[in-house]
Amino acid sequence: MDLEHRKRFLVNFFYLAAISFLAFAGIRYALPMAMPFVTAFVISAALQRPIRYVSGRFGIGKGPCAILMVLAFYSTIGLLVALLCVKLVALGQQLVTGFPGLYANQIEPALFAFSAWLEGFFTRMDPSAAQTVNEVFSQAIQSLSSSVSAVSMSAIAAVSGWASSLPGFFVKLLLMIISTFFLAKDHDALAGFVLRQFPERGRALLLHIREYLVGTLLICIRSYALIMSITFLELSIGLTLIGVEHSIPTALCIALFDILPVLGTGGIMIPWTVISLLQGRYALGVGLAVVYLAVTVIRNILEPKIVGGQLGLHPVVTLAGMFIGAQLFGIIGLFGVPITLSLLCNLNQSGDLRLFR
Numbered sequence: 001m002d003l004e005h006r007k008r009f010l011v012n013f014f015y016l017a018a019i020s021f022l023a024f025a026g027i028r029y030a031l032p033m034a035m036p037f038v039t040a041f042v043i044s045a046a047l048q049r050p051i052r053y054v055s056g057r058f059g060i061g062k063g064p065c066a067i068l069m070v071l072a073f074y075s076t077i078g079l080l081v082a083l084l085c086v087k088l089v090a091l092g093q094q095l096v097t098g099f100p101g102l103y104a105n106q107i108e109p110a111l112f113a114f115s116a117w118l119e120g121f122f123t124r125m126d127p128s129a130a131q132t133v134n135e136v137f138s139q140a141i142q143s144l145s146s147s148v149s150a151v152s153m154s155a156i157a158a159v160s161g162w163a164s165s166l167p168g169f170f171v172k173l174l175l176m177i178i179s180t181f182f183l184a185k186d187h188d189a190l191a192g193f194v195l196r197q198f199p200e201r202g203r204a205l206l207l208h209i210r211e212y213l214v215g216t217l218l219i220c221i222r223s224y225a226l227i228m229s230i231t232f233l234e235l236s237i238g239l240t241l242i243g244v245e246h247s248i249p250t251a252l253c254i255a256l257f258d259i260l261p262v263l264g265t266g267g268i269m270i271p272w273t274v275i276s277l278l279q280g281r282y283a284l285g286v287g288l289a290v291v292y293l294a295v296t297v298i299r300n301i302l303e304p305k306i307v308g309g310q311l312g313l314h315p316v317v318t319l320a321g322m323f324i325g326a327q328l329f330g331i332i333g334l335f336g337v338p339i340t341l342s343l344l345c346n347l348n349q350s351g352d353l354r355l356f357r
Contacts, residue, residue: 027329027336036172042181047073047184050307066184074177094095205347212346216311216339224306230302231255234295265295280335311342 031038047069055065066078183190195203235251244250258265269292277285304315304322311318325333 024328026331031332036176037179040176040183043073043180044070044183044187048187051184063185066187067181069175070180070184074180208347208350209343212343213339216342219311220307220335220339226306227299227303228255228258231258231295231299234298235265235291238287238291238294242284242291244284265292265299269295307338310344311338313338315343317341 015255049068051062051066051069054060054069055062058065060068149269195206198206224333232251232255235254236248239251254265254268269288273285273288273292276282276288303321307318313321317340318338321338322334325335325337327333329336
């Protein structure tokens with residue numbers, strides 16, 4: 001009997017390992033290639049309720065109504081993205097072209113002033129060490145100066161490389177838009193075809209998964225909107241207290257930037273703090289550092305609790321899922337792994353799947 005249990009355990013283990021490997025390979029390698037069609041399917045599914053409402057309210061056929069809704073959706077998104085890109089390109093160009101001048105006019109003089117102070121300090125303490133400190137600091141400033149030029153050139157090269165990838169991006173975008181029209185128009189027929197390929201129990205399971213994922217996605221949007229609002233409130237108060245001009249619009253921009261998983265608040269606050277300190281504005285630099293630390297600590301405490309509480313997961317499980325997902329799959333994994341864990345827990349509790357006790 002014990003041997004039978006071991007055999008069953010090994011069979012189940014290798015079965016789950018094979019399923020996990022196939023899922024990982026599909027998400028890591030197949031999903032990026034199919035992303036235009038997956039995105040088109042998600043958009044078309046999200047537009048079904050407005051399409052049905054407009055079609056029934058105004059007596060328009062579903063096909064023409066779907067075409068109009070998809071056109072309205074992409075026109076609105078395209079306009080917003082175009083405005084954002086214009087602002088980002090202008091800001092990026094200003095930063096790339098202006099950073100060498102900023103370094104030469106403000107940062108380098110501040111470094112030399114600090115070097116002179118440091119040399120004077122060591123002269124009073126140990127005159128023999130002053131010359132060594134001066135030479136080391138001069139070499140460091142020269143290296144930093146050449147690095148600034150190299151960074152500017154690298155930024156220009158990165159922009160050129162991004163521009164060269166635009167044709168492939170526009171091909172994928174065109175495929176996504178065309179697919180959205182067809183999927184939105186024939187969504188019910190395609191969904192019915194897919195459901196007919198499964199037995200009755202499989203259909204119920206798919207419908208349950210779809211219902212849960214849609215609700216969970218809305219919960220995630222609401223959770224991160226709450227986190228962003230808390231971050232905005234903290235930044236508004238903190239920046240106002242340390243005397244930053246236009247603190248509320250600045251806090252709003254940083255809070256929106258905080259959604260990015262890699263850069264986050266630190267992508268703006270850390271360079272701002274460093275530049276302020278190098279320019280000799282020590283009160284502002286220290287104040288920005290304190291605000292950044294406070295926002296980061298509060299966010300790291302609240303995020304697992306808010307997201308995990310909404311998803312029905314323990315905060316540690318949510319935090320681990322977000323970290324592992326971001327490491328394996330980037331921004332998709334950051335949101336996708338906690339949602340998947342929440343889905344598996346829900347299916348296990350409902351009895352549709354038996355994964356753990």
